[in-house]
Amino acid sequence: PPSNNPYERTSLLTFSRFFTYIGAMSVAIVTVPAVSSLGGGNDATGYQRLVFILVIIAVISSWIAFFNTKERTVVKGEKISLKDYKNLLKANKPLLIVIISVILSGSANSITGNVSLYFFTYALGRPDLVPLFMGTAALVIFAFPFVPAITKKFGKIKATRAVALYQIILGVISFIVYMTIGPNVIYVLFVSVTTIMCSALPIVTTISMIADTVDYGQYKTGVRSEGLIFSMNSFALKVGMAVASGVVGYTLAIVGYVANVEQSQT
Numbered sequence: 001p002p003s004n005n006p007y008e009r010t011s012l013l014t015f016s017r018f019f020t021y022i023g024a025m026s027v028a029i030v031t032v033p034a035v036s037s038l039g040g041g042n043d044a045t046g047y048q049r050l051v052f053i054l055v056i057i058a059v060i061s062s063w064i065a066f067f068n069t070k071e072r073t074v075v076k077g078e079k080i081s082l083k084d085y086k087n088l089l090k091a092n093k094p095l096l097i098v099i100i101s102v103i104l105s106g107s108a109n110s111i112t113g114n115v116s117l118y119f120f121t122y123a124l125g126r127p128d129l130v131p132l133f134m135g136t137a138a139l140v141i142f143a144f145p146f147v148p149a150i151t152k153k154f155g156k157i158k159a160t161r162a163v164a165l166y167q168i169i170l171g172v173i174s175f176i177v178y179m180t181i182g183p184n185v186i187y188v189l190f191v192s193v194t195t196i197m198c199s200a201l202p203i204v205t206t207i208s209m210i211a212d213t214v215d216y217g218q219y220k221t222g223v224r225s226e227g228l229i230f231s232m233n234s235f236a237l238k239v240g241m242a243v244a245s246g247v248v249g250y251t252l253a254i255v256g257y258v259a260n261v262e263q264s265q266t
Contacts, residue, residue, distance in 0.1 A: 030135035095213040106240025
C-alpha cells in the first residue's frame, strides 16, 4: 500500500481519481465525433478503429506506470492456496459489503452511460448533446479536493453513507419530476451535474475502503491478501458493467427498439 494511514490513502486516491476522471471523460467526450471521423460514415468501423487506438494508449500507459512505480510501504507477502480463499472471504464481511456496493453502483452508472445515446437521440431528439452530457461527469473533479477533509471530519463510513443516501433521494425526486414535465434538455443536464458532484466522495472512499478491508482481513485471519481483494474489486466493476449492458440490451429488445427510425411510444 502507498501508506498505512487510512486518511493518507484517501488523499492519495483522491489525487489518483482526479486524473482518472480527466482521462475517462476525455474519451467520453470525443467518442461520438471520433467514431464519425474514423469510420467515414460506418459506425462499426469507427468504433473498431477508436478502440484499437485506445488499447495502444492504455498498454503504453500501463508499462510507463509499471516501470516508474516504487513501493514505499513494503509488506511481506504470503503464499495463499486456492482452498484458503473461501475462509478469507468468509471472515471478511466488510469486503463483501463493499464489493456488493461496487457492483450495484457500477451497474447504475453504466446503465446511465449506456442508455444516454438512445435517450438523447430518440427522447430529446438531440444526439449532438451526448458529448456535453458525458462531459458533465468531468465536473466531479472540482469536488474531489473536498473529499479528504470531509472524510477526516466525519469518517469514511458515515460520510459515504450520508452522501449515497442523498444521491438516491435526489435521483428518485429527479425522475418523478422528469415524468411530470417530460423531456427537457436543461433539466436533464442540471440533474446530471448535481448528481455527479455528489458522487465524488463515494467514488474515492469506496476504493479506499477496499484497501482498509485488506487490513481488516489480516486482523481477523492473520493473512494479508491484497491480490485477492483488489482482484475482487476489479471483477466487481466488470460484473457491474456486464449487468448494465445486459439490462439495456434486453430492455431495448423487449420494447421493440429499431435503430435509426422514429420510435414507438413504448
